[in-house]
Amino acid sequence: MKIAIEEAYAGIKHGHGGPFGAVIVKDGEILSRAHNTVLLDGDPTRHAETRAISIAAKKLGTYDLTGCEIYSTTESCPMCFSAVHWARIDRIIYGTQIDDVKKLGFNELTISSEHMKEKGASNVALSGGFMRRACEELLEAWDSMSEKRVY
Amino acid sequence: MKIAIEEAYAGIKHGHGGPFGAVIVKDGEILSRAHNTVLLDGDPTRHAETRAISIAAKKLGTYDLTGCEIYSTTESCPMCFSAVHWARIDRIIYGTQIDDVKKLGFNELTISSEHMKEKGASNVALSGGFMRRACEELLEAWDSMSEKRVY
Numbered sequence: 017m018k019i020a021i022e023e024a025y026a027g028i029k030h031g032h033g034g035p036f037g038a039v040i041v042k043d044g045e046i047l048s049r050a051h052n053t054v055l056l057d058g059d060p061t062r063h064a065e066t067r068a069i070s071i072a073a074k075k076l077g078t079y080d081l082t083g084c085e086i087y088s089t090t091e092s093c094p095m096c097f098s099a100v101h102w103a104r105i106d107r108i109i110y111g112t113q114i115d116d117v118k119k120l121g122f123n124e125l126t127i128s129s130e131h132m133k134e135k136g137a138s139n140v141a142l143s144g145g146f147m148r149r150a151c152e153e154l155l156e157a158w159d160s161m162s163e164k165r166v167y
Numbered sequence: 168m169k170i171a172i173e174e175a176y177a178g179i180k181h182g183h184g185g186p187f188g189a190v191i192v193k194d195g196e197i198l199s200r201a202h203n204t205v206l207l208d209g210d211p212t213r214h215a216e217t218r219a220i221s222i223a224a225k226k227l228g229t230y231d232l233t234g235c236e237i238y239s240t241t242e243s244c245p246m247c248f249s250a251v252h253w254a255r256i257d258r259i260i261y262g263t264q265i266d267d268v269k270k271l272g273f274n275e276l277t278i279s280s281e282h283m284k285e286k287g288a289s290n291v292a293l294s295g296g297f298m299r300r301a302c303e304e305l306l307e308a309w310d311s312m313s314e315k316r317v318y
Contacts, residue, residue, distance in 0.1 A: 059221050060230040060253040066212045079211040079318055094287065095253060098246030101276055102211040102318075125252055125287030136245065136276030167230055167253075 017111065017147045019049055020087045021154055023064070027051030028158050034122060034167070035158035038064035038088045040072040040081065040105070047084065048072040054167055064088060065096035069103050081105045089151045090117050091144060094125050097132045100140055107141040111151025120159055121166035168262065168298045170200055171238045172305055174215070178202030179309050185273060185318070186309035189215035189239045191223040191232065191256070198235065199223040205318055215239060216247035220254050232256045240302045241268050242295060245276050248283045251291055258292040262302025271310055272317040 023037030033052035040047045048071035053062045065088055073079050081103040088110045092100060100108055108129065118124040129142050158164055168190070175188030184203035191198045201218035205211055216239055224230050232254040239261045243251060251259055259280065269275040280293050309315055 054230050054253075057225075058227075058229050059224045060232075061212065061217045061221055061250050070210050070212055073210045074208075076209075078209050079205050081211075093249060093253075094283065095246050095249030098244060098249065098276055099212050102205075102244075102246065102274065104274075123253065123255075125249055125283070125289055127283070127287045131286065132245065132276070132278070135282070136278045138276055 017087045017089070017109065017150070019046065020064075020089050021147075021150055023049050023051040024089050024154050025157070027053070027064075028161065028164075030056075031163065031165075032056040033062070034117075035154050036064040036089055038068040038086055040068050040084050040086050042081075042084045047075055055165060060167070061095070063093065063096050065092050066099045069099050069105075073103065079103060085109060087146075089154055090114070091129050094127045094132055097129045097140070098136075101136065101138045105140060107143060109143045109146045111146055111148045112155060113144065116152070116155060120155060123167065168238045168240070168260065168301070170197065171215075171240050172298075172301055174200050174202040175240050175305050176308070178204070178215075179312065179315075181207075182314065182316075183207040184213070185268075186305050187215040187240055189219040189237055191219050191235050191237050193232075193235045198226055206316060211318070212246070214244065214247050216243050217250045220250050220256075224254065230254060236260060238297075240305055241265070242280050245278045245283055248280045248291070249287075252287065252289045256291060258294060260294045260297045262297055262299045263306060264295065267303070267306060271306060274318065
């Protein structure tokens with residue numbers, strides 16, 4: 017999670033996108049690390065989690081990331097939760113929640129990962145609130161920036 | 168929709184991924200056309216809709232596709248619905264439904280676009296069942312292929 021947070025700080029420092037980072041781990045080894053590049057790429061699909069998944073999948077040569085876990089600084093939006101599901105990632109470990117980010121002005125769908133999992137009958141396990149304070153500080157740091165942009 | 172169906176046929180002919188195509192239109196002009204490349208790219212995030220969004224956004228130079236509509240041969244999965252929402256696309260016009268595809272063996276989350284829209288408080292408009300028969304034929308054509316792969 018420390019590396020996911022570092023990623024997010026690097027992303028906002030350069031104005032690449034929102035204050036979000038993700039890391040995918042398999043057997044104790046980091047497969048990929050990524051931050052949100054919606055503004056850099058002008059591409060609404062390039063969240064931290066989807067980018068981390070694309071990079072890890074390319075590295076392993078398959079869409080199937082069974083046996084992996086993903087650390088994400090904030091609870092995955094429904095797009096990213098669903099991408100994790102399609103990738104067969106075992107578990108999402110996250111810090112802050114969608115509601116925390118919605119308050120900052122992002123155009124979030126108001127659907128929690130717990131709801132996505134239950135309604136969608138997904139096997140993805142969820143562990144929220146991990147290193148929550150450090151992830152909150154990241155959001156606060158972004159919120160205090162003068163040149164911040166929501167999307 | 169005819170072009171979205173053509174895209175899907177081209178994709179399954181070459182084994183790029185599932186039988187899905189999408190086209191984004193703005194002011195009567197086609198901005199992008201794409202098919203699913205999950206198997207070709209080994210990337211679970213590369214569905215027809217997310218690819219069409221990435222291409223259209225690159226063309227316009229912004230993540231904001233307000234004023235666009237997307238044609239999709241099948242109802243968008245929650246990942247793609249959410250990507251459409253993040254892209255501010257006005258409307259999704261689709262043929263067959265998630266349930267039709269789930270029956271073929273794809274690892275779909277069982278969450279309809281209507282549910283995503285209502286639960287998520289999204290402004291994306293939905294028009295289902297458009298050219299449904301032609302979209303069904305596409306799924307049947309894929310299902311009759313000997314070398315088909317679900318994911």
